[in-house]
Amino acid sequence: xxxxxxxxxxxxxxxxxxxxxxxxxxxxxxxxxxxxxxxxxxxxxxxxxxxxxxxxxxxxxxxxxxxxxxxxxxxxxxxxxxxxxxxxxxxxxxxxxxxxxxxxxxxxxxxxxxxxxxxxxxxxxxxxxxxxxxxxxxxxxxxxxxxxxxxxxxxxxxxxxxxxxxxxxxxxxxxxxxxxxxxxxxxxxxxxxxxxxxxxxxxxxxxxxxxxxxxxxxxxxxxxxxxxxxxxxxxxxxxxxxxxxxxxxx
Amino acid sequence: xxxxxxxxxxxxxxxxxxxxxxxxxxxxxxxxxxxxxxxxxxxxxxxxxxxxxxxxxxxxxxxxxxxxxxxxxxxxxxxxxxxxxxxxxxxxxxxxxxxxxxxxxxxxxxxxxxxxxxxxxxxxxxxxxxxxxxxxxxxxxxxxxxxxxxxxxxxxxxxxxxxxxxxxxxxxxxxxxxxxxxxxxxxxxxxxxxxxxxxxxxxxxxxxxxxxxxxxxxxxxxxxxxxxxxxxxxxxxxxxxxxxxxxxxx
Numbered sequence: 001x002x003x004x005x006x007x008x009x010x011x012x013x014x015x016x017x018x019x020x021x022x023x024x025x026x027x028x029x030x031x032x033x034x035x036x037x038x039x040x041x042x043x044x045x046x047x048x049x050x051x052x053x054x055x056x057x058x059x060x061x062x063x064x065x066x067x068x069x070x071x072x073x074x075x076x077x078x079x080x081x082x083x084x085x086x087x088x089x090x091x092x093x094x095x096x097x098x099x100x101x102x103x104x105x106x107x108x109x110x111x112x113x114x115x116x117x118x119x120x121x122x123x124x125x126x127x128x129x130x131x132x133x134x135x136x137x138x139x140x141x142x143x144x145x146x147x148x149x150x151x152x153x154x155x156x157x158x159x160x161x162x163x164x165x166x167x168x169x170x171x172x173x174x175x176x177x178x179x180x181x182x183x184x185x186x187x188x189x190x191x192x193x194x195x196x197x198x199x200x201x202x203x204x205x206x207x208x209x210x211x212x213x214x215x216x217x218x219x220x221x222x223x224x225x226x227x228x229x230x231x232x233x234x235x236x237x238x239x240x241x242x243x244x245x246x247x248x249x250x
Numbered sequence: 251x252x253x254x255x256x257x258x259x260x261x262x263x264x265x266x267x268x269x270x271x272x273x274x275x276x277x278x279x280x281x282x283x284x285x286x287x288x289x290x291x292x293x294x295x296x297x298x299x300x301x302x303x304x305x306x307x308x309x310x311x312x313x314x315x316x317x318x319x320x321x322x323x324x325x326x327x328x329x330x331x332x333x334x335x336x337x338x339x340x341x342x343x344x345x346x347x348x349x350x351x352x353x354x355x356x357x358x359x360x361x362x363x364x365x366x367x368x369x370x371x372x373x374x375x376x377x378x379x380x381x382x383x384x385x386x387x388x389x390x391x392x393x394x395x396x397x398x399x400x401x402x403x404x405x406x407x408x409x410x411x412x413x414x415x416x417x418x419x420x421x422x423x424x425x426x427x428x429x430x431x432x433x434x435x436x437x438x439x440x441x442x443x444x445x446x447x448x449x450x451x452x453x454x455x456x457x458x459x460x461x462x463x464x465x466x467x468x469x470x471x472x473x474x475x476x477x478x479x480x481x482x483x484x485x486x487x488x489x490x491x492x493x494x495x496x497x498x499x500x
Contacts, residue, residue: 192327205327
């Protein structure tokens with residue numbers, strides 16, 4: 001098991017870029033990957049455009065262990081993900097026999113026409129392997145290190161549930177969140193010194209603002225729980241030191 | 251006014267990629283740009299890493315009218331956006347005199363120390379212009395066609411409100427949404443023909459799934475309202491034709 005496993009995501013869809021649909025898949029993938037110790041390094045949202053999809057997939061698959069895509073694998077003319085991925089890999093795209101038979105049987109059993117549009121969902125790049133779709137049958141697919149999944153959140157989540165257990169995973173990041181009422185401008189200097197003294201950790205500082213009140217959340221992350229605990233203790237000591245002192249009782 | 255104005259977005263922050271924070275800025279920017287006729291073409295979420303930020307900004311500013319970034323402009327060590335943007339443009343990053351004076355005065359008026367950490371918020375690439383921050387004073391900035399704004403949604407939204415009226419805008423896309431209980435596999439063939447016959451429109455088909463029920467939303471978009479109306483009428487006629495016929499009453 002290598003210690004660091006990285007991933008990238010490509011969200012495919014004009015509807016996200018127009019604001020019509022608000023993405024719910026980025027946060028879900030991020031949570032799932034973090035939970036198993038895979039670092040999500042980059043996400044791209046691209047339009048329903050073959051070259052845009054291929055460029056994103058090719059840049060990201062070259063520098064990450066895995067790439068996950070969502071969207072564009074349905075039966076309509078704007079579902080061009082399979083063709084675009086095939087283009088990215090430089091392989092033909094055609095009917096996958098197993099997917100074709102699966103869909104043909106599925107629709108026959110329900111007395112629904114296996115239309116040319118529905119047949120489109122059996123199109124895959126040559127050499128792709130299925131990702132099961134327990135919700136609506138039409139499979140996603142994997143080619144190389146690229147996992148191509150549906151954009152509808154319920155279907156994406158179901159597909160991801162079958163994919164995640166098959167992935168190589170890294171050492172999980174452990175993390176500790178330390179809230180503080182002190183503003184970032186007060187703690188920023190000493191916090192930077194703590195980061196410098198604790199190179200095995202990643203210390204993030206996140207300003208929060210709600211209903212006119214500001215506060216700060218400090219998050220210490222590390223692949224080593226000892227390193228995390230040591231840095232978190234230093235942060236807590238620093239915060240205690242900076243808090244306005246209680247009046248002395250005489 | 252050119253007809254097509256394009257934009258890209260760079261969301262900067264480890265906290266989005268770890269799943270800890272769920273992004274709310276992509277959808278807001280998409281909505282705002284669509285409302286004024288600017289096409290959001292691509293979004294990238296990148297980590298708190300100078301080279302990752304610079305690569306994304308340089309790729310996107312070269313091929314879009316505007317680039318908008320969110321995140322990483324606060325006072326702590328992990329706020330590296332100003333330095334990364336300066337690196338991307340190949341210019342020095344230092345204290346901006348106007349921003350420095352503004353912040354100095356702001357903190358002096360409240361009796362708060364103008365710490366080194368707070369001074370970091372006055373750092374900008376040489377040649378940058380301010381974007382006002384009515385919420386928490388520390389300004390964002392513009393350099394070239396890149397607009398650098400805060401990640402906290404309330405501050406990002408306030409900054410964007412001051413930026414949007416200054417932008418060149420294109421011809422707005424008008425759109426009509428046509429819901430249908432017919433599945434995509436049934437309408438996919440004829441819908442593709444309508445798309446081919448109406449090249450001035452972009453016709454999207456979006457499968458919806460909730461509580462075990464599937465339906466389809468068809469969205470017709472165009473910069474011409476006549477072209478949109480003609481394609482939408484064709485879609486409606488097609489759907490009516492495909493709906494199961496009512497039993498004949500004798």
